[in-house]
Amino acid sequence: MLTMIVADDEPYIRTSLIRVFNWQEEFGIEIIGEAADGQEAYDLCMELKPDILFTDIMMPLLGGLEVAGKLKEGNCPTKIIVISGAQDFSYAQNALKVNAEGYILKPVKLPELREVFQEVVTRIRQEQERQMNVEQLKKQLQDNIPLIREKFLRNWIAGMYRDEGELWEKIDYFHLPFKPGDVLTAGVLQLDDYRSAVDKFSEEHKQLLYFAIQNMIAECLEQPPGGICFVAGENEFILIFRPDEAASPGTAALSGLCAKITQSIQKYLRLDASIGIGRACTRMCEMEDSYKDALAALVYTFYTGHASILYIKDIQPSTETLQSTFFYKFHARLMNELKAGHTSEVLELLERLFDRLAAPKLQIGYVQSICAEIVFTSARTLYELDEDIEEVLEDRTTIMDALYRQTNISGLKAYMLSFFNELATYVEGKNTSKNSRTINRIRGIIQERYAQELSIARIADEVYLTPNYISLIFKKETGETLTDYITKVRISKAKELLQTTDLKVMEIAERVGYENPHYFSTVFKKTVGIHPLKYRSGK
Structure with missing residues (x-):
């Protein structure tokens, strides 16, 4: 519902204007006040902020055009419709100067009045709708600022902005903690052995992991030299370091900050991470080069191993080859x-x-x-x-x-x-x-560890060979499989314990490497031909 104030110094005319239409039904307008002079009209408009002021041009204290002029100066959004008994063109010109929405001559003709109000109401509603759309867009923009910021940061390090002025506008818009004259440095953090570290996780767990890592980095970056972080891709966390007043990038302060980040990830997530650090850049549009340097530095974890902090300036890759x-x-x-x-x-x-x-x-x-x-x-x-x-x-x-x-x-x-x-x-x-040396070593391992969890894969690790290979040579040299030999050793030890001790079958099973006593009994009977208790009793 639109609102309106009617102003005229003659009570009869004012009442007539109020009653001339059913304003709510025909135009959707509610009359919220009336004024007998220009000053009162101005005061009511500043207080109530009506959508429309329907005013006579000639009134005591302040004329209708003076009221309109003062409202314009006070940034009051009220639209003005003026009624004038004078047909002097200068009044119409002045009405245009104060942005009056309508100018109606007395005596008022209803068709003309209706037409003016229909046009004014239509314009007001269109303007309100546009404003509503703008406000809605602004709200959507604010809701999506984090995503838009991330996109800008990824585009920045990808080198999509070459105009320094444009970059600073965006940096200011997103409230990034940098100022002209700063010397910035890019870093890239990656988890070491990433695939083996996260393959066991569900996608939800991975996303929680990325979120936790980003939070840890952000918390550490609150300390000097500080900076910002964002995710550029899977297992690629970008850090942009700002200079510290007491220490420039590349000094012990930056190394200490990076060490704190990697130590936090190791402590709380039990994961190793390495950080590559590029060259410092004095111009914002050079950030792509610093980022690429950081990625290049990370490659050399191949030589330095896990949990490394690598500066590109310290790396001089050799182009030599073996003689x-x-x-x-x-x-x-x-x-x-x-x-x-x-x-x-x-x-x-x-x-x-x-x-x-x-x-x-x-x-x-x-x-x-x-x-x-x-x-x-x-x-x-x-x-x-x-x-x-x-x-x-x-x-x-x-x-x-x-x-x-x-x-x-x-x-x-x-x-x-x-x-x-x-x-x-x-x-x-x-x-x-024959592979007597390897076979003897395998037999020794089995004789020594038959009571423990013993698999072919574990034996293979002990002799530095593959499971397939040791199975092949053992079968070839002894005529029996490794599994059969392990079973033979365990059952032989079980028979000895059955005859020389009073241990229960359950205890004997455990001592010869079987966690499940029922399975042990099954294997024993299959191998010896009788149940363990019958073997003990000699039946």
Whole structure:
């Protein structure tokens, strides 16, 4: 419902104007006041803020146009409709100057009055609707400010803004804690071994994890040198450090802040994280370069390992390669030792190789390609000697996946040592017609640990071979499977305990490595032919 005040110094005319229409029914207007002079009209408008003032142009104290002028100066939104008994054009001109919505001459004609009010009411409602839409849009904007801010930040580090002035406008709009003259530095935090760390989590758990990490970073950034953080992608948390008054970026203050962040994540989430730090930039449009530097620095966790803080300015990647003479001699000797089955010599050669690979911090892709070449050259060489080598080797794709999945040089080294230990041990066994040393070690492990949880996979880890390979050689050399041998040892110990002790069957089962006494009884009967209690009684 719109509101209106009627002002005229003649009571009769004022009453006539109030009664001339059913204002609410015809126009949706409620008359909330009336005034007998211009001052009263002005005071009521400033107090009640009506949508419309319907006023005579000539009134005591203040004329209708003077009231309109004062309301305009006071930023009062009331619309003015003026009634005038004078047909002087200058009055109409003055009415336009004060933005009067309508100018009606006396004597008032109802069709003309109706038309003016219909037009004014329509304009007011359209204006209100536009204002309502604007307010609604403003509210939606405010509700979405966090998302819009994140989008701006991601676009910023992606280099989408090259105009410094435009960037500062946006920085001010989003109330970011930076000011002209600041020297800013980008950092990137990533969880180490991310896939293995989060693969076990549900998507909801992952999102909670990201939220927790972002909160921890934000809390740490409240301390000098401080800054902001946001998520750029999966396992990519961006930090923009602002300078500290007492210490510039890149000093101990920044290192201490990064260490505090990684320590908090380790303490509360039991996860390791590393941070790469780019070069400082004096212009906001250079942030993309600092961000890319930070990502490049993170790559070198391959050499430094977990929970590293890496400055790009401290990293000087080598473009060197292994000397061709060294590699040629190494490769020739490795093939000879491998074909001879000299396991210890093969592993010693690989240790020396990795000393050379790690020392100058070669390009990571180059190191991985060197290892891949050695693996597949060795496989081809051994295949020429023994086609059964395929029983030991996994398929090419699996090997490549395992090799390139190593996220640091120590992991890559461990994989290569394990791979070649298995190859050399196989060849050694082939050359001596039996793998007596490995078999004896496996038997010793079983004899010693039969009462514990004992799986083929765990035994394989103990002898640095794969489960498939030890199962293969054990069966081949002894004529029985590893599982059968473990069962034989356990049942033999159980028979001994049944005959020499008064322990219950449940206790004996536990002592020989069976958690479930019913399963133990089943295995015992299947192996010996009778139930454990009957065996004890001699029946």
